[in-house]
Amino acid sequence: GENVEQHPSTLSVQEGDSAVIKCTYSDSASNYFPWYKQELGKRPQLIIDIRSNVGEKKDQRIAVTLNKTAKHFSLHITETQPEDSAVYFCAAKRGNAGNMLTFGGGTRLMVKP
Amino acid sequence: GAVVSQHPSRVICKSGTSVKIECRSLDFQATTMFWYRQFPKQSLMLMATSNEGSKATYEQGVEKDKFLINHASLTLSTLTVTSAHPEDSSFYICSASPPGSATEAFFGQGTRLTVV
Numbered sequence: 001g002e003n004v005e006q007h008p009s010t011l012s013v014q015e016g017d018s019a020v021i022k023c024t025y026s027d028s029a030s031n032y033f034p035w036y037k038q039e040l041g042k043r044p045q046l047i048i049d050i051r052s053n054v055g056e057k058k059d060q061r062i063a064v065t066l067n068k069t070a071k072h073f074s075l076h077i078t079e080t081q082p083e084d085s086a087v088y089f090c091a092a093k094r095g096n097a098g099n100m101l102t103f104g105g106g107t108r109l110m111v112k113p
Numbered sequence: 114g115a116v117v118s119q120h121p122s123r124v125i126c127k128s129g130t131s132v133k134i135e136c137r138s139l140d141f142q143a144t145t146m147f148w149y150r151q152f153p154k155q156s157l158m159l160m161a162t163s164n165e166g167s168k169a170t171y172e173q174g175v176e177k178d179k180f181l182i183n184h185a186s187l188t189l190s191t192l193t194v195t196s197a198h199p200e201d202s203s204f205y206i207c208s209a210s211p212p213g214s215a216t217e218a219f220f221g222q223g224t225r226l227t228v229v
Binding site for chain 2: 100
């Protein structure tokens with residue numbers, strides 16, 4: 001099955017700096033890679049996703065890059081703000097497995113004002 | 114976006130009792146729903162795949178007799194934690210996706226279960 005590794009597990013940055021979170025996946029048939037933001041005690045919220053036919057996608061301060069050959073994808077947050085502080089999860093959808101997601105271990109991002 | 118509603122959001126029960134958690138897709142039909150468990154400061158671990166009209170598919174290490182899943186309609190899946198013990202205390206969360214390939218997964222609000 002799919003295995004998703006996420007690094008780092010914690011990340012502390014100063015407000016205004018950039019934050020980068022990296023994930024690797026094992027199943028070359030995976031074709032959908034979402035990123036979720038989860039605040040304490042709440043449901044994960046999709047912030048950006050990328051499909052395997054695209055190498056990069058950007059939405060305002062958030063961008064995701066995908067390297068299919070190396071089987072890794074990354075989340076980039078620029079101009080971080082204190083409200084970006086949360087736990088971020090990457091995920092991969094197993095090929096031919098419906099909409100089942102395999103999640104990375106999560107990254108706790110802390111943005112210091 | 115699509116809406117998935119989960120109920121209850123919090124429940125406290127005594128050891129040995131059973132607790133039922135509901136997951137509903139409010140504006141789409143879901144032949145498949147997923148149940149996750151999340152321990153504090155950890156990731157979401159898939160417990161089982163709920164299949165409408167057929168048996169659930171459980172992940173390795175998840176006891177099917179302890180975590181009963183029923184997907185009786187295209188908009189409702191239930192997870193029943195039977196004979197709950199304190200170690201079952203956790204955050205349980207469901208997800209579902211509208212029909213189509215590679216579509217966004219929508220999560221329920223989650224259920225904080227505390228077994229005392």
